[in-house]
Amino acid sequence: MLKQFFITCSGSDTDILEQCSKGEQNKYAGIGATVFFTAVMAFIAASYALYTVFDNVFTAIVFGFIWGLLIFNLDRYIVSTIKKTGNFTDELIQASPRIILAIIIAIVISKPLELKIFEKEINQVLLEQKNALTLANKNQISEQFTPSIEALQNEIAGLQNDIDTKEAEVNALYDTYIAEAEGTAGTKLLGKGPVYKEKRDKHDALLTELQQLKIENKAKITAIETQIALLKGDYETQVASSQPIINNFDGLMARVNALGELPWLPSFFIFLLFLAIETSPIIAKLLAPKSAYDYKLEDQETAVKTNVLQNKNQREALLKADHAINDRIYNDIESEDELYTYKRKKTRELMQLQADAFFKHQKNAF
Missing domain, CATH: 1.20.5 (Single alpha-helices involved in coiled-coils or other helix-helix interfaces)
Incomplete structure (x- = not known):
């Protein structure tokens, strides 16, 4: 039962194979088994690749099964259409397009499995890329907010500088009227005379201005600090909202690119393995001598070809004779x-x- 199934997978004529030896049947059963298990590997590879895209097991299995059937049909067609002619050069030319197609299929099958085999290494590469993307994302977002924040901070520094300047003037007047009272400067008269009172009044007036300036500038500084806090909050919000996009940077294309960052030799050997599996039925048919099955198949096909050519020639001869008879008849009745x-x-x-x-x-x- 299993042998018959594999023979069917090989795309050979089961009626002709039944007339051949057991060894011939086993050869085509082996070719069919290779075709079948290649399709199974294609199903597994496609299911994993599609799972990384859709993140849904059922969808991945359904589309993976369809892909496996497609690969099975292509492989079966490739193997079944190679005819043994006895001339290796002709057979190689005949098989060349099929070998190219087999190479393409091997690449398509091997790549998703490479992603699974090197999953841990790929995850490490993706982590490094995500960290770099996170830093770059923060820098890009900060470029939108930094000029505004710096301008507001410079405005706060200007308001604070006004306070400091006014405060320095008040302190200077304080030192002046104290020195006047002590007699160490100004009129150098000890005591609180008219000059002292004038300087004290000037100091008190400027102190009042300083206190008013502090109240006004403090209110302005508070309002500006509120704006800075809002801008920083917007910055954090944008960073937090864009971070999930970076965290989800592990799709199929990202993993393929990450695989390209790894050493190429292990991936190349895996590709060679699938290439050997995919092309083995074709190579086996090319290297194998012309067998009983090939002779019987050629005999059946040439018999059909001969019959078709005979029927075609007979119809052409019949048409030619009919034309000649019609010409003679019309020539006879013309007069x-x-x-x-x-x-x-x-x-x-x-x-x-x-x-x-x-x-x-x-x-x-x-």
């Missing part, structure tokens, strides 16, 4: 007076009917 008289009579009647019909039509027009 008969009886046929001429009869046709002349019918032609006259036809022309009379046409004339009557024309006259009737013209009469009705008036």
Whole structure:
């Protein structure tokens, strides 16, 4: 039962194989088994690749199964259409397009399995890429907010500088009127005279201005700090909202690119393995001598071809003979007076009917 199934997978003619030896049947069963298990590997590879895309097991299995059937049909077609002619050069030319197609299929099958085999290494590469993307994302977002924040901070520094300047002036006036009271500067008269009172009044007026300036600038600074806090909050919000996109940077294309960052030799050997599996039935057919199955298949096909050519030649000969007979018949009756008289009579009647019909039509027009 299993042997018959594998023979069917090989695409060979089961009726002809039944007339061949057991060894011949086993050879085609082995070719069919290779075709079948290649399709199974294609199903597994496609299911994994599609799972990384859709993140749904059922969808991945369904589409993976369809892909496996497609690969199975292609492999079966490739193997079954290679005919043994006895001339290796002709067979190689015949198999060349099929070998190219087999190479393409091997690449398509091997790549998803490479992603699974080197999954841990790929995850490490993706982690490094995600970290780099996170830093770059933060820098890009900060470029949107940094100029505004720095401008507001410079505005706060300007307001604070106004306070410090005013405060320095108040302190200088304080030192002036104290020195006047102590007699160490100004009039150098000890005591609180008119000059002292003038300087004290000037200091008190500037102190009042300083206190008012502090109140006003503090309110402005508080408002600006609120704006800075809002901008920083917006920055954090944008970073947090864009981070899931970076965290999900592990799709099929990202993994294929990450695989390209790894050493190429292990991936190349895996590809060679699948290439050997995919091309083994073709190579086996090319290297194997012409067997009983090939002779029987050739005999069956040439018999059909011969029958078709015979029927075609017979139809062409029949048509040629029919043309010749018709030419002779028309040549013989061309000179008969009886046929001429009869046709002349019918032609006259036809022309009379046409004339009557024309006259009737013209009469009705008036």
